[in-house]
Amino acid sequence: MKAVMTVIGADCIGIVAQVSTLLAKMNVNILDMSQTIMEGLFTMTMLVDTEKSEHKLEDIRGALDAKGAEMGLKIRIQRADIFTAMHRI
Amino acid sequence: MLNLADIKQTVDMIDHQHLDIRTITMGISLLDCAHPDTGRCAGKIYDKICRRAERLVAVGCDIESEFGIPIVNKRISVTPIALVAAGCEGGDCVELAKALDRAAKSCGVNFIGGYSALVHKGFTEGDRRLIESIPRALAETELVCSSVNIATTKAGINMDAVALMGRIIKETAALTADRDGFGCAKLVVFANAVEDNPFMAGAFHGVGEGESVINVGVSGPGVVHSALREVRGRPFDEVAETVKRTAFRITRMGQLVAQEASRRLGVPFGVVDLSLAPTPAVGDSVARILEEMGLETCGTHGTTAALALLNDAVKKGGIMASGHVGGLSGAFIPVSEDEGMIAAAGSGVLTVDKLEAMTCVCSVGLDMIAVPGDTPAETISAIIADEAAIGMVNSKTTAVRVIPAPGKTVGDEVQFGGLLGSAPVMQVHKESPKAFIDRGGRIPAPMQSLKN
Numbered sequence: 001m002k003a004v005m006t007v008i009g010a011d012c013i014g015i016v017a018q019v020s021t022l023l024a025k026m027n028v029n030i031l032d033m034s035q036t037i038m039e040g041l042f043t044m045t046m047l048v049d050t051e052k053s054e055h056k057l058e059d060i061r062g063a064l065d066a067k068g069a070e071m072g073l074k075i076r077i078q079r080a081d082i083f084t085a086m087h088r089i
Numbered sequence: 090m091l092n093l094a095d096i097k098q099t100v101d102m103i104d105h106q107h108l109d110i111r112t113i114t115m116g117i118s119l120l121d122c123a124h125p126d127t128g129r130c131a132g133k134i135y136d137k138i139c140r141r142a143e144r145l146v147a148v149g150c151d152i153e154s155e156f157g158i159p160i161v162n163k164r165i166s167v168t169p170i171a172l173v174a175a176g177c178e179g180g181d182c183v184e185l186a187k188a189l190d191r192a193a194k195s196c197g198v199n200f201i202g203g204y205s206a207l208v209h210k211g212f213t214e215g216d217r218r219l220i221e222s223i224p225r226a227l228a229e230t231e232l233v234c235s236s237v238n239i240a241t242t243k244a245g246i247n248m249d250a251v252a253l254m255g256r257i258i259k260e261t262a263a264l265t266a267d268r269d270g271f272g273c274a275k276l277v278v279f280a281n282a283v284e285d286n287p288f289m290a291g292a293f294h295g296v297g298e299g300e301s302v303i304n305v306g307v308s309g310p311g312v313v314h315s316a317l318r319e320v321r322g323r324p325f326d327e328v329a330e331t332v333k334r335t336a337f338r339i340t341r342m343g344q345l346v347a348q349e350a351s352r353r354l355g356v357p358f359g360v361v362d363l364s365l366a367p368t369p370a371v372g373d374s375v376a377r378i379l380e381e382m383g384l385e386t387c388g389t390h391g392t393t394a395a396l397a398l399l400n401d402a403v404k405k406g407g408i409m410a411s412g413h414v415g416g417l418s419g420a421f422i423p424v425s426e427d428e429g430m431i432a433a434a435g436s437g438v439l440t441v442d443k444l445e446a447m448t449c450v451c452s453v454g455l456d457m458i459a460v461p462g463d464t465p466a467e468t469i470s471a472i473i474a475d476e477a478a479i480g481m482v483n484s485k486t487t488a489v490r491v492i493p494a495p496g497k498t499v500g501d502e503v504q505f506g507g508l509l510g511s512a513p514v515m516q517v518h519k520e521s522p523k524a525f526i527d528r529g530g531r532i533p534a535p536m537q538s539l540k541n
Contacts, residue, residue: 076157086341
């Protein structure tokens, strides 16, 4: 399943490294990513594929929540369909 | 890759603008639950609802979690109970209401609608028994919602039913006096009721519907309001265009959730209801959208025009985004459930008369309005008659959900809590329409041609 991850919060060293390491451990493949500082906040968007992961989406979300709490970030993972539906005709 | 700005926009809508799916409502036919013995009938109703809606809440929660979009309510609507109960020999209809309540609790939904009767042209024995039982049914159950259709464009207005409903509303308020007449918040009187409305308290599963169906109601006043901030001071053409674009996005999300719920539950998809449904939360108000268009306070001159534009643009934007649009589909203006309406009514700018004018151009009617507890039944009936006339003549749905709050008067406030919010008690006219209501009979159906 393709999902969109958004990571928003105060910038600090190692966000990309820690988040992508966690995804790799859970066998989640990163298809695309982009990162910027928007309105003073670290903002990263990733398109990921959970197909090869043995973990359920809710477990992946749980692990990301814990990582987010640890680093002071809001990490969200949602099925990509919702964005496609809302923004593509 | 999806556009970064699009993704951010959606996340912002959910996080900061209260974008959500207001309700997934499963309609269930109970026509096959009729039985001469009321107890057996109640048992069949309970069993069928629990069987059909067993997974509704779990599936709703799964979708919510996977798509990251809040689904605020999971609800059930059923065949108007007056039809199911018509075959019961003796017994008390309230027993059936209690079966609905138990089933709703077992399934984990937060409301069940359909303790209803359709009497726009006349009463059957079953209709009368059910309507008479409404006050007790609403006082003795928690989750059951009731509605009565008293007029249609094709049949006219059943003024006997209008008179009866004034008394029923008063009685319902009296039986729930300890909670400011809360029972009345679960009772809607309709003209031109629709069969596939997913919103409470007026939802029921129409007789033209199939065995079971999934209808979805979207929301999003906060999103529309936020979009309109970007076009402040611009001409109305741009306002309409902005609302349309926003409504399109909101509805696409509703359509996606509806299809997903339908597939997972193995129940056909019915409609997406395009109504803009507010909540008492700050930033989720229809009134504030109208004020964003340039009105100092909702209810002042210009409000009806602003609402007409909003209502039409929401439909135009939404219609292309969904395979099937239905239900009530329009902006809701429930006073107690809309933070801006509460403020406007509290300041005295928004009056019952202005609300009535507003209902000419939007769904659904005089909704969640608290009136003084000593308002006579015939005044409430006359309010219903006026609203029904608007619906009947304009071929649209209108409704009345008023709460004559026992012991309260103008200036007081009633508190219902949660999505139902709070409402300032509003002034109604004191001059009596008693002789008018006492006439009874029917107001004939209106002309549908020679429209000038």
